[in-house]
Amino acid sequence: MGELQLLTDNAIRQVSEDDFGFRAHARVLCNALEGTEDLPLTVGIFGPWGMGKSSFMNICLDLLRARNVPTIWFNPWKYDEKDEIWHALIQTVLTEIADDLEKRRAAGEESWRERMAEVLVTVRRLSKAAAWLLARRTAAPLTGGVLAAEDVDRFQEAFAASDVEAYVHVNHFEEDFKDVVHQYTDGGRLVLFVDDLDRCTPDAAITVLDSLKLFLGEASCVFVLAMDQQVITEAAGRKLGGDTPDLVRGRQYLEKLIHFPYHLPGVPFELLYRQMQAKIRPESLAGSGELWELIKVAFGANPRRVRRFVNGLNLTAATLALHTQPSTRRLLHAGILLTLRMLYPSFFLILQEDPGIWNRFDEAEARKTQLGGRDEIVDGQNPGVRRLLAAVSAHREGFDFPLPPTADEVRLLTEVLTVTGGLPSAPEDHS
Template identity: 85%
Template sequence: MTASDAAAYRHVNHFEEDFRDVVHRYTNGGRLVLFVDDLDRCTEDAAITVLDSLKLFLGEASCVFVLAMDQQVITEAAGRKAGSDEPDLVRGQQYLEKLIHFPYHLPGVPFEALYRQLQTKIRPPELAGSGELWELIQSAFGANPRRVRRFINGLNLTAATLELQQPPSVRRLLHAGVLLALRMLYPSFFLVLQEDPAIWFRFDEAEARKTQLGGRDETVAQENPGVRKLLADVSAHRAGFDFPPPPNEQEIRLLTEILTVTGGLPAAPEEQS
């Protein structure tokens, strides 16, 4: 063992004791509370490395770790520690049970609560109470606060950009909202729409007539699962709502050009599920 290797070994060997002393001095004998958020957004290897570090090196320090994560995702990651393709969920659950002493499961956010909280955040006043807009939001994003806020921010910026020319109609704003949702959730379909604006009309007609898509449209639908349902949910043919029919090609080209600037980044893959 070289001198540098020996020094590194001594450092690791004494880290737990040194960290405990630092925490004791910093808190004057109290506890240090650390929040670790979005652990499930790390790669599986990185997430497990973090958890192993907490377990191995920080056990003696007077610390409380609050871990915010999707338990199912981390259970699967822990269940794959052995290197198998299929996770051992029992082993993964046992791993978390040994590490987490007080699990607390946050309830889901009802969409109605999200509506009450965010309704006033929509800048175009004529859209704030639109049943069609909120049906679009629920269909596209469910009750995910982060995604809904991102959508509303993008829609507000798009509306402000459109107002530079003239105040946009509710019809145009709803079209912009649908296109923004498509850009966020299905960026590859959004690119197809830019090249072939009439595809929206063809999807809408197929839904109205309850017929199958043909040729390239069927391929596009298969490559973008969920697009046809979203467009069906915001179709002018849907009973109980007053959605506008698909915009013409010129309108789609204008709105997609604006949304390329104002629409932000597409949602990450895990957010689209």
Template identity: 70%
Template sequence: MLLTDNPIPDADGDRFGFRAHADVLCEAIAATEDLPLTVGVFGPWGMGKSSFMKVCQDLLAKRGLPTVWFNPWKYDQKDEIWHALIQSVLTEIAQKLEERRLAGDLALRERMAGALDTVRRLSQAAAWLLARRAAGPLTAGILTADDVNSAQDALTEPGTETYLHVNRFEQDFADVVGTYTDGGRLVLFVDDLDRCTPDAAITVLDSLKLFLGEASCVFVLAMDYQVVAEAAARRFNAEHPDEARGRQYLEKLIHFPYHLPGVSFEAIVRHLQGKITDSQLSGSRELWELIEVAFEANPRRVRRFVNGLNLTAVTLRLNPDDPPSRRLLLHAGTLLALRMKHPGFFAALRADPGVWRRYDDAEFYKSDLSGQDAALSQENPGVRRLLAAVAHRREGFDFPDPPTPTEIRLLTQVLTVTGGPPNGGAAPAPAFTPAGATGEGQGQ
């Protein structure tokens, strides 16, 4: 069983307690009178920002509020991102207006036809601004190829109708949103800004200025605050980024900062405990202690760890005559966590398997590390804490003593297959042979 990183699709799929918080935010979005409004949903990578916004989108839809979802990281060029954002909104509006036009009476059909004509002009203005033949595929049927060509030709004809619509874009867009929402509000969710390149992320934020003048819109932007603030700082001065100026840029753009509520580790355990396929590990206190120390309450990182552990356990069972012991499986989990969190230490451990035991002894005797061991600890902050958490002499837990060199060689070979090369691209280990699963110290 492999777990995906996909966000939950709706409020009914919430497993981490987001709904109660999302209800509060959605109530505020629905009740706010002074529009447009920009909400920043802030949280580190992997903490569930996309899932939280999917819950919000579902709750708003149940209130009858129209929404649009946009993922800027799918577009790698700055002007493509800018254009795709605009065309995504216009396409969604055009589709719904056309549905209402076809289903309405004569007066409604005329009203919708007028709004659709404005949408078409807005789309053409956006294509004119882009002035690239790549615009065609992004217009999703609002414009034909001839329309785009005409818009590009208009670049050399100041004063034409297309050029005038560039200047009227903000007001025309506000009018279309008003028709589309019947005087209500449109909520635009922009996800994964922190997955974009710095220039692309800032391009998305800058492009919102086209909408922020008059339209009755709420923009909900998911981002790692620090990542995007640093991108803004580099935008103003690439050689000497001014972090304060980057933060000021976001503060001016974001009207309401919403810091994503943390997911409890207990909620992660409830959700994922049944996803661990090996019976020796599924209810292990020691395994979940390792996971909490290594990954805290980051749902995405824990899911990735569980995927790797499940594949590793299955691989170790390829030899039915020598099934892996609990000891070996717990060591596999620790090595997987080391590979994910501290790839440099993982690579060093492959070269010198005795380093784990020396760290374990230093923790028990409260002594200092020396030489290469001390340097390795400095290069991999946090690794000593992780190994201390799984120490076999730690009270209250039943962790096995450090693995033998034979066990480490076996497990690092398996993890190279089930989790990718250590240290971000080191040469792969020799091919894993299931019959080699017999090794010293495995029978505990």
């Protein structure tokens, strides 16, 4: 079968690793980010799960750093609590600035060192002010490396007391931070990348967005936020609408916050095909037009979903080969069942109990008749399944898909796929 490898879905880290054709698009966007004069600016990188938002932003980060544009990266999904996440955001930004200023001060001339020392003093005051504000709300502030341990202790002791200096700096945080960014960038701009907002809890995601406005919203910054637009709209809708999400208000919230929505360019399916064909085992399956039609119909050009499918199919083929080398027919059946498990897990469970349902769906599609009884109910509860099975039907012209498997074949393959098929994909509208 050839060497079996598991494919990761790690993000591209730099321009030289670009396999998706993002570089040209990223260069155009970076030119706009660098040239915009009316700051602050908030850009939303919109795209569904698995389409390469992190990879695209990493390429932008690499391009901007090559131009000596100051950049900072923040991953909010590492922090669970609302109080923790806004504080982590602020301290991450301040820590990155402080570390870079220290390096510049050490390497600069005397006048430059004095100037950087003044900015560092302000940065540390802002860090203390943020920690003071958190200490008023929780007993465990994060410091991000700027605030010393003894300062944390002091703020803990002063939890119920008044710290006038810190309070003053909280009230002037936006203005002071604006001055810091101006000095730090020498009148330029700071680009802050915020990744994986849609992996956060709804409250945490909205807390990050609100914090950008409340604390950092006056500085010469460009905020680049990667998100699934629908997920964040629903999060804002729940925040504003209570138990019943108000999607209209959620969209309005996002429209006010995002100055420029940038919809991630899709990965051409032909490019994904060229990358992945050599990864499929056995090699005899890699050239199957039916397999690639299944992948295209089910997963489109979503790199993460395609990689996960290929991993599951390769492991399934290797497991079946422990007994006898599986035929292309059997592997296509395995691929269709794996797709059902990934995209329609409820239907996959029904199929395990009632293996004949696949054949009944196929016959109804061939005769263009309606499903009846329980099958009609299952069809209504699993929108998209009939469309998928129709796309891989043996009756479809132009392809050579096999007839549905027998009940015994379904039982064998579903038993193997329960082990090798991985987890179902995140919920998504496949209708």
